[in-house]
Amino acid sequence: MFLKSTLEAASDPTNADAVATTLDISSTLTLTHIQAEMMRTTAGCRILSIKPTTSSHMPDSTYSSLSSFPPNSFGRHYHDFMSSHGFDPHHRPTVKYVDDADLAYILLRYRESHDFYHTIYNLPPTVLGEIVLKYIELLEFKLGGAGLQAVVGSIGLLNEGERRELVESYIPWVLKNFGNRRRLASGVSLLEVFWEEELEEDIDSLRLRLAIEPYKI
Structure with a gap:
C-alpha cells in the first residue's frame, strides 16, 4: 500500500488521497517528534488541547462569510484562493493509518492547514507549486513522505524549464x-498557528509576524 500510494503521489502530487496515505504510513516517528516540540510551547499546547479543525472552527457559514472580509485580510485571500480553484476546506482526507489519536490529530491538522500554507506563501496548486510546498513542509516538519514526494516529483514530473525555475x-x-x-x-x-483565529488579520501583517516572504509570481 505504501509503495502504491507513493508512486501515485509521485506521479501526481495533486492526488490528495495518495499523498494522504503515504504520509499516514510513513510519519509516525516524525509525528511523535512534532508532538514533543509542540508540547514545549504555549501555542502548541493550546492547539493540542483545543484540537481545532476546519469543521469545528470554520463551519460553512463562517467560510462563506470570508468573501465579504476586507480585500487584504488573510481570510479573504484564503477564500479567494479556495473558490478560484473549486476547493472545499472540509473535504480533506481523514487519517486512516495512524493508531494514536493525538498523533492522528497532528497529521489531520497538517493536512487541513495545507491550503492555509498555499495562501500565506502565495503558491498556486499546480504540480510545480505542490512540489515547492513539499520542500517547505520537509524543512518545517521533517516529514519524510513530503521529502520523498518533493524529490521524486522534481525528477519525474517537471519539464526542463520548470526544473530550472525550481532550482x-x-x-x-x-x-x-x-x-x-x-x-x-x-x-x-506553522502547526502552532491557530489559522482560524487569524482570518481577520491583514495578510501582510500575518506574514511579517511569521517571517514569511510570499513568492512573487
Missing part, C-alpha cells in the same frame, strides 16, 4: 524563508 528561483526562496523563520519567528511551527 534557480523556488529553492533559494524556500531556503531564505526557512532561515528567516528560524531567525525572526523564534522557531514557531
Whole structure:
C-alpha cells in the first residue's frame, strides 16, 4: 500500500488521497517528534488541547462569510484562493493509518492547514507549486513522505524549464524563508498557528509576524 500510494503521489502530487496515505504510513516517528516540540510551547499546547479543525472552527457559514472580509485580510485571500480553484476546506482526507489519536490529530491538522500554507506563501496548486510546498513542509516538519514526494516529483514530473525555475528561483526562496523563520519567528511551527483565529488579520501583517516572504509570481 505504501509503495502504491507513493508512486501515485509521485506521479501526481495533486492526488490528495495518495499523498494522504503515504504520509499516514510513513510519519509516525516524525509525528511523535512534532508532538514533543509542540508540547514545549504555549501555542502548541493550546492547539493540542483545543484540537481545532476546519469543521469545528470554520463551519460553512463562517467560510462563506470570508468573501465579504476586507480585500487584504488573510481570510479573504484564503477564500479567494479556495473558490478560484473549486476547493472545499472540509473535504480533506481523514487519517486512516495512524493508531494514536493525538498523533492522528497532528497529521489531520497538517493536512487541513495545507491550503492555509498555499495562501500565506502565495503558491498556486499546480504540480510545480505542490512540489515547492513539499520542500517547505520537509524543512518545517521533517516529514519524510513530503521529502520523498518533493524529490521524486522534481525528477519525474517537471519539464526542463520548470526544473530550472525550481532550482534557480523556488529553492533559494524556500531556503531564505526557512532561515528567516528560524531567525525572526523564534522557531514557531506553522502547526502552532491557530489559522482560524487569524482570518481577520491583514495578510501582510500575518506574514511579517511569521517571517514569511510570499513568492512573487
